[in-house]
Amino acid sequence: MKIEFITNSAQETFDLGASLGKRVHSNSLIALHGELAVGKTTLIKGVAHAIGGINPDEINSPTFTFLNIYDGLKSFYHFDLYRMKGADQFLQMGFDEYFDAGGISCLEWAERIQAILPQRRIDIFLEHHGQSRKIIIESEHEEISF
Ligand SMILES: Nc1ncnc2c1ncn2[C@@H]1O[C@H](COP(=O)(O)OP(=O)(O)OP(=O)(O)O)[C@@H](O)[C@H]1O
Numbered sequence: 490m491k492i493e494f495i496t497n498s499a500q501e502t503f504d505l506g507a508s509l510g511k512r513v514h515s516n517s518l519i520a521l522h523g524e525l526a527v528g529k530t531t532l533i534k535g536v537a538h539a540i541g542g543i544n545p546d547e548i549n550s551p552t553f554t555f556l557n558i559y560d561g562l563k564s565f566y567h568f569d570l571y572r573m574k575g576a577d578q579f580l581q582m583g584f585d586e587y588f589d590a591g592g593i594s595c596l597e598w599a600e601r602i603q604a605i606l607p608q609r610r611i612d613i614f615l616e617h618h619g620q621s622r623k624i625i626i627e628s629e630h631e632e633i634s635f
Pocket residue numbers: 496497498499500501502523524525526527528529530531532550597620621622
């Protein structure tokens with residue numbers, strides 16, 4: 490599946506994340522791609538909100554620690570790989586174990602570990618589009634309809 494959206498505010502990006510969050514399941518992996526300040530964390534806050542039991546205001550990019558873990562109704566693994574050197578470092582830190590630990594994983598700057606991203610992932614590509622954002626949600630293995 491591949492669907493394209495335009496969001497005209499941070500709230501709309503959050504809401505899109507929340508509708509995606511209602512459609513994910515244990516071990517879903519959401520890989521976000523897009524430049525600084527394009528809205529990756531905003532969308533992830535929406536996903537976290539939809540999972541339940543997590544306050545989206547507490548979600549911040551773990552830029553220096555790579556991973557924040559939230560215990561909601563499902564476990565939520567929020568990665569920020571901006572400073573990750575590559576897939577080798579990621580594996581060395583044992584982070585791939587979280588992908589099938591039963592929770593939901595969201596990865597900002599997922600392209601840093603492109604070589605080891607599972608095929609079952611949901612890719613999200615965000616781009617600036619004037620004042621708005623173009624957001625493409627794409628997956629080879631998941632059929633998601635909105
Ligand atoms: N349509 C929109 N969707 C998302 N964010 C928007 C939109 N319009 C404006 N914004 C603003 O853009 C900023 C997006 O910040 P956010 O932290 O979500 O980006 P990010 O991609 O996670 O950045 P970083 O790469 O630094 O982690 C926020 O200040 C938000 O209010």
